[in-house]
Amino acid sequence: MKKIYQAALAVLFLTLIISAAPCRAEAVELDWQPYTQGLDGAKKAGKPSLVYFFADWCTYCKKMDKETFGDEEVSKYLSGNFSMVRVNTDKAKEVAQSYGVQGLPTVWFLNEKGEKLGTLPGFVPPRNFLAAAKYIGSSAYKTMKFEEFVEKDLQGK
Numbered sequence: 001m002k003k004i005y006q007a008a009l010a011v012l013f014l015t016l017i018i019s020a021a022p023c024r025a026e027a028v029e030l031d032w033q034p035y036t037q038g039l040d041g042a043k044k045a046g047k048p049s050l051v052y053f054f055a056d057w058c059t060y061c062k063k064m065d066k067e068t069f070g071d072e073e074v075s076k077y078l079s080g081n082f083s084m085v086r087v088n089t090d091k092a093k094e095v096a097q098s099y100g101v102q103g104l105p106t107v108w109f110l111n112e113k114g115e116k117l118g119t120l121p122g123f124v125p126p127r128n129f130l131a132a133a134k135y136i137g138s139s140a141y142k143t144m145k146f147e148e149f150v151e152k153d154l155q156g157k
Contacts, residue, residue, distance in 0.1 A: 014156060027075040032086035035095055039114050042083030048117070048136055049110040050078060051085040053101045059104040061122040073128035074133070081137035109136040 001041055033041060035051070042049040052069075055063035068074055078084060089096040089104065099116070107120040109132070118141075120132055131150055136142055140149045 024025065027072045028068045028079045029155070030069055030075055030079055030084050032084050035085055035087050035092060038085030039084050040083075042110070042112060043114060045083065046112045047081065047083050048112055049085055049114065050133070051087060051099070051107065051108040051110060053087050053089050053096055053104060053106040053108075055088060055090050055104055057090075058104040064105045064123050067127050068124060068126045071130075073110045074130050077130060077133055082133070109133075125148050 032038075032052075040052075054063075054064075071079070088121055089101060099106070099119075103121055105121075105123065107124070107129075109117045109119070111117055115150050117136060118132075120129070124132070131153065132146075133155065135146055137151045144152075
């Protein structure tokens, strides 16, 4: 009887711990489009594009997918403000070459007309990536330098 009582207490204790743990909100699944389809859709919608160059074998691409694009705040912002384009450099070498991709992962931001605005080479942590995405997504790049934008954002203005 004592063992049953101890087991019941252990189950109750674990249930309390699990239910008291803070729930982490889930990231929004990003709607990645193939290159041509994504750029055409961005032009029609009047949205900027994010072009993500990756390869299946790339360790930092997997880290970027999980940590940065898998971040709740990043994924929500991107899904609402960008046309998301994903390019596998092993399958679309010509496209990667046209963007001057030399290392992976690489992200290019394009305006709503498909013109290149800027690039982020390598793995970028979620917080830094979100700052760059907001700079482009809000069109702040048209009126201020990135450093000014970040300073303003940090001040909550």
